[in-house]
Amino acid sequence: MRARLATISLTLALLPLAGPAHAHPEFEKAIEARSGRTIDCAFCHAHPDGPEGVHAGQIGALSPADMQALNRARTAFEPGTEVDSPILNDFGDHLVTALGKKRLVALRQAPLKMVDELGDSDLDGDGISDAQEMLDGTHPLMRHHGAPWSLFVVNLQRSWFEIVMLIIATFFGVYGISHLLRWFGHEARGALGGEEDPKDG
Amino acid sequence: MDAFLYVGLPYLSLTILVVGTIVRFRQAPFSVSSLSSQVLERKKLALGTVPWHLGILVLLAGHLVAFLVPDIWRSLTANHAFLLTVEVIGFAAAAMAAFGLGTLVYRRLVTARLQAVTNRMDLVVLGLLLVQVLVGISVALSARWGAQWSAGTTSPYLWSLLTFQPDLTYVADLPPSVRLHLGLAWLTFALIPFTRLIHGFSIPLGYLVRAPQQVIWATRRRLARDTARAGGVSPETSRRHFVKGLGGLFAAGVLMSVGVLDKLVGYFKGQRLERSEQVDLLEKKLERLRATSEEQALELERLEKDAILVAQLGQLDPRQGRYFIDYQMRPALAFKGADQLPILISAKCTHLGCTVASDVNDKGQILCPCHISYFDIKTGAPNPGAPAKAPLPRIGWLLKDTKGTVVMTQDGAGNRTWPEGEDAIAPDALDGLQVWIAKRFEEGA
Amino acid sequence: MKPATRTRRFVAFLAERLPAEKMSLQAMVQKKEVPVHRWSWAYYLGGLALFFFVIQIVTGLMMLFYYEPSVATAHASVEHLTNNVPGGALIRNLHAWSSSAMILSVMLHLLTTFAMKAFGRPRELTWVSGVLLLFLVFGFGFTGYLLPWHQIAVNATKVGLGSIEQFGEYLPGDLADLPRQIRETIQGGATVGQATLSRFYAIHVVVLPLISLGLLGFHLLSVQLHGMSPGVDRPTGRTEKFFPLFILKDLKVWGVVFLMLAVVAICIPFDAFLDYPLGAPYNPLGSTPDGIKPEWYFFWMYYPLELLPFWLVAGGMGVLQVGLLLVPRIFRGTSRKVLRTLAAAAAVYLIVITLFGQAIYEMFSGGH
Incomplete structure (x- = not known):
């Protein structure tokens, strides 16, 4: 415990440029207000409670190698640097790469403007762009998480073949049963000796 | 050729x-x-x-x-x-x-x-x-x-x-x-x-x-008879419905079984994971196993030991609680009070057992998010009209100095003792003391 | 009354409800007729619930091949099933959507059966077994909800079990501790943990299916024995044969419903309606995330619990349960017109509380 605390203070001392190591509640609040959904730090960070702490994915649990990676990520001020920060998830890394640390910090004043600068990347490949997932408050790294209606439209197009086949099969089934029903109708009337009126049933 | x-x-x-x-x-x-x-x-x-x-x-x-x-x-x-x-x-x-x-x-x-x-x-x-x-x-x-x-x-x-x-x-x-x-x-x-x-x-x-037709010259009379008997519907019409019905069901059955079989085979065969995917999966599993083993280590510790370290008093904060696990394996929170002494309180909501959040609001209260009960951290009492009726139980603690000597205790009811005398605690050394929970305070809780 | 008379009456009662002379394929299948009238569509609802139940069994069995019922691995195994197993997401989705669809059709089945007075003599036992099946279905929902072991699952289970403990406030003296003991017996420990998971797993996967198969057998047997109830005051006199006409129509409905279910299950992951922090693995040492709520089919009793005094709601639930079981006796002489009005009122309540429960709750509890 003590060793870990020492690491934290050491890190903070070594990184005066990087600023305090807390998550960015501005983004969280803006996304929650816009989407009406609750999110947490795991939107961009490795740990749902943010970077501070001693659990996996938090600063207190980093190895020296992780620390170096963290430092590299923190000095990625301009866009275009490939980063792999131990306290960020892939979306967090992507943000740093796409926008740069400087711009990210500046965007805290107007968090949702980030959406316009994010382009049309879609990290989880669920067919909804990361920017849109930010607006929806759905996770950009979960393939099965998205605004239900958007997912419906996307998946309808992706699985068109299965769905068309299902519709054809259902059509055949209903067609077959309808004809069997009429057949039984005829047979029943036949059994009655044609006493009933010959109306299709 | x-x-x-x-x-x-x-x-x-x-x-x-x-x-x-x-x-x-x-x-x-x-x-x-x-x-x-x-x-x-x-x-x-x-x-x-x-x-x-x-x-x-x-x-x-x-x-x-x-x-x-x-x-x-x-x-x-x-x-x-x-x-x-x-x-x-x-x-x-x-x-x-x-x-x-x-x-x-x-x-x-x-x-x-x-x-x-x-x-x-x-x-x-x-x-x-x-x-x-x-x-x-x-x-x-x-x-x-x-x-x-x-x-x-x-x-x-x-x-x-x-x-x-x-x-x-x-x-x-x-x-x-x-x-x-x-x-x-x-x-x-x-x-x-x-x-x-x-x-x-x-x-x-x-x-x-x-339209259905058949070679009927030899059977015209019989056909007419059959038709009349079937209420004006020719047997051939009837048979046609039967064939179409079976055909439709057959086609539907073929399509459905192909689709279902395709899915079934894939499902039970499973997928050969790529190396990176396998790594991710195993890491995740290991992480969860580790969390579980940590939890069980905590449980064992509580069964074995008479007192358990919560934190150094200097690490506690008046506005932000620090979670720990009490003797009943329930979540609890530790704060620093206005008198610089620890406040330990259960974090298991007395309403339906959710875990209470750790941020203290301006009125000195913490919130249970499940049904919105505010609890005063000093007394544990819920706000009037809250879904929770009973106060959060307060948890007794020990203060030990660096040598391991108990210098001060407080039980769940708030009664304090100073085994070494009140003077043994220097106000400026308070932050260096360790906060422990003790089995004897939890028995009745 | 002499014991002998009582016994004779009891036997006569049973004989009327379970007529042995009708227990033949001919009587139960070939001769059965289904009335045709304005409400005939309601005759499909029970079959529909049965269809969804079959889907539940099939998809549930398939998930058993991958699910691991331990607190350390449950969530990871579900995640593996969803993300890595081909078709796993679809199977899980089918299970989730079909469970909702089953509960919806069971509720509708109950309401229409009530409105059509299909519980009248000699169908009392059919109704009672149906009500028991309804309880079982809710039991399925409650126990199955815990199994993925994510935040909302465990916390919602805690809340659900916690309400048992609330009875303690209304019990005198030593009895006050009884609800807590009952609760801890159900969950197998002081908190919801591995013991709870094992128990709920056993209940969801073995106990409830076995019981419901037995009850379902009885329910279907008595439906076939007594045939469809006339359902309206003035029967049109028109009927159609149960076999094969009605069965085939049933199949047709099932086919179309399966198409809709499959499209929805392919296209909309059930979890997409959940905020993702609720789907994170349960963390016993962290705080409870916002938005812990039961599934929609519990809203009708969840929101009253949130808004009204506990004793009132608990008492109401008790009355409702007993009342449902005793419907055939209580409403013996009630006309279908009145029953229909009652059913409509219940339907309106269910729809309003399910769709607008959250809004109503926020209105009355002041913003939260």
């Missing part, structure tokens, strides 16, 4: 087909017929002719599509599920055709009344068709996914014939069974004008949708 079989024969047989058909239509138009023998034998005919025609029409349609639009066909069959569906339908149709044809051959051979109207050519045609169907099935079995490869081999070959630029390279390397199938096909084409196969021209697509 190849040149004759796959270039000469095709043109020859197609010429014979065209010329022969025109001649036959002009000279004996009424002979363009299948020469129905329904009058002579009904039961086996129905058993044979219906599956045969259904099956062969489906098969011909499949062959035709692959030939006419090979590019579209190739992109369609690239979809695994589609390919599977098409092949299953193909096999089903082939099985139906073979069964039907077999029945028809058997009928021709054993029904005495039919012998009179059966000529040698009929037998040749039946045999040829039967062989052709069987060869086709063996092609489909030995060279799998014919629906896919045919678009790149036989289709271009046929197009090359059609455009009068015959190209043998497409068929040269095909397996013998495929070449046999092709050769027999050309032979069959040549025979069409001279046999009952000619009826294929007399009943094109209209057959599929025409």
Whole structure:
């Protein structure tokens, strides 16, 4: 415990440029207000409670190698640097790469403007762009998480073949049963000796 | 030899087909017929002719599509599920055709009344068709996914014939069974004008949708009787509904079983994970196992030890609680009070057991998010009107100095003792003291 | 009344409800007729619930091949099933959507059966077994909800079990501790943990299916024995044969419903309606995330619990349960018109509380 605390203070001392190591509640609040959904730090960070702490994915649990990676990520001020920060998830890394640390910090004043600068990347490949997932408050790294209606439209197009086949099969089934029903109708009337009126049933 | 079989024969047989058909239509138009023998034998005919025609029409349609639009066909069959569906339908149709044809051959051979109207050519045609169907099935079995490869081999070959630029390279390397199938096909084409196969021209697509009809001259009276008995509905209408019904259900069943089987096989076979995926999965599992083992270590610690370290007093904060686990393995929170001494309080909501949040608001309260109860951290009391009625239990603590001597205690009710005397605690050394929870304070809680 | 008379009456009662002379294929299948009238569509609802139940069994069995019922691995195994197993997401989705669809059709079945007075003599036992099946279905929902072991699952289970403990406030003296003991017996420990998971797993996967198969057998048997109830005051006199006409129509409905279910299951992951922090693995040492709520089919009793005094709601639930079981006796002489009005009122309540429960709750509890 003590060793870990020492690491934290050491890190903070070594990184005066990087600023305090807390998550960015501005983004969280803006996304929650816009989407009406609750999110947490795991939107961009490795740990749902943010970077501070001693659990996996938090600063207190980093190895020296992780620390170096963290430092590299923190000095990625301009866009275009490939980063792999131990306290960020892939979306967090992507943000740093796409926008740069400087711009990210500046965007805290107007968090949702980030959406316009994010382009049309879609990290989880669920067919909804990361920017849109930010607006929806759905996770950009979960393939099965998205605004239900958007997912419906996307998946309808992706699985068109299965769905068309299902519709054809259902059509055949209903067609077959309808004809069997009429057949039984005829047979029943036949059994009655044609006493009933010959109306299709 | 190849040149004759796959270039000469095709043109020859197609010429014979065209010329022969025109001649036959002009000279004996009424002979363009299948020469129905329904009058002579009904039961086996129905058993044979219906599956045969259904099956062969489906098969011909499949062959035709692959030939006419090979590019579209190739992109369609690239979809695994589609390919599977098409092949299953193909096999089903082939099985139906073979069964039907077999029945028809058997009928021709054993029904005495039919012998009179059966000529040698009929037998040749039946045999040829039967062989052709069987060869086709063996092609489909030995060279799998014919629906896919045919678009790149036989289709271009046929197009090359059609455009009068015959190209043998497409068929040269095909397996013998495929070449046999092709050769027999050309032979069959040549025979069409001279046999009952000619009826294929007399009943094109209209057959599929025409009103039901049958050869009735010998049974007209009986049919009228049957119709009257069935309440004005002819038995044939009824049977047609039956056949359509079964056909529909059969088609639906085939499609559904292909789809379901496709999913089932994939599901139980599982997926070979890539290395990175495997790493991710194992890391995740290990992480959860670690969390579980940590939890169980905590439990063991609580069973074994009489006192457990929570934190250094200096690490505690008045506004932000620090979670720890009490002796009953329930979450609890530690704060620093206004008097610089610790405040330890259970974090398990007394309403329904959610875990209370750790941020203290301006009124000195913490919030349970489940049903919005605010608890005062000093007394544990919920706000008036909150869903929770009982206060959060306060937890007793010990303060130990660096040497491990207990310098101060407080039990759950708030009674304090100073085992070393009140003076043993220097106010400026407070932050260095350790906060412990003790078993003896929890017994009654 | 002499004991002998009582016994004779009891036997006569049973004989009327379970007529042995009708227990033949001919009587139960070939001769059965289904009335045709304005409400005939309601005759399909029970079959529909049965269809969804079958889907539940099939998809549930399939998930058993991958699920690991331990607190350390449950969530990871579900995640593996969803993300890595081909078709796993679809199977899980089918299970989730079909469970909702089953509960919806069961509720509708109950309401229409009530409105059509299909519980009248000699169908009392059919109704009672149906009500028991309804309880079982809710039991399925409650126990199955815990199995993925994510935040909302465990916390919602805690809340659900916690309400048992609330009875303690209304019990005198030593009895006051009884609800807590009952609760801890159900969950197998002081908190919801591994013991709870094992128990709920056993209940969800073995106990409830076995019981419901038995009850379902009885329910279907008695439906076939007594035939469909006339359902309306003035029967039109028109009927159709149960076999094969009605069965085939049933199949047709099932086919179309399966198409809709499959499309929805392919296209909309059930979890997409959840905020993702709720789907994170349960963390016993962290705080409870916002938005812990039961599934929609518990809203009708969840929101009253949130808004009204506990004793009132608990008492109401008790009355409702007993009342449902006793419906055939209580409403013996009630006309279908009145029953229909009652059913409509219940339907309106269910729809309003399910769709607008959250809004109503926020209105009355002041913003939260």
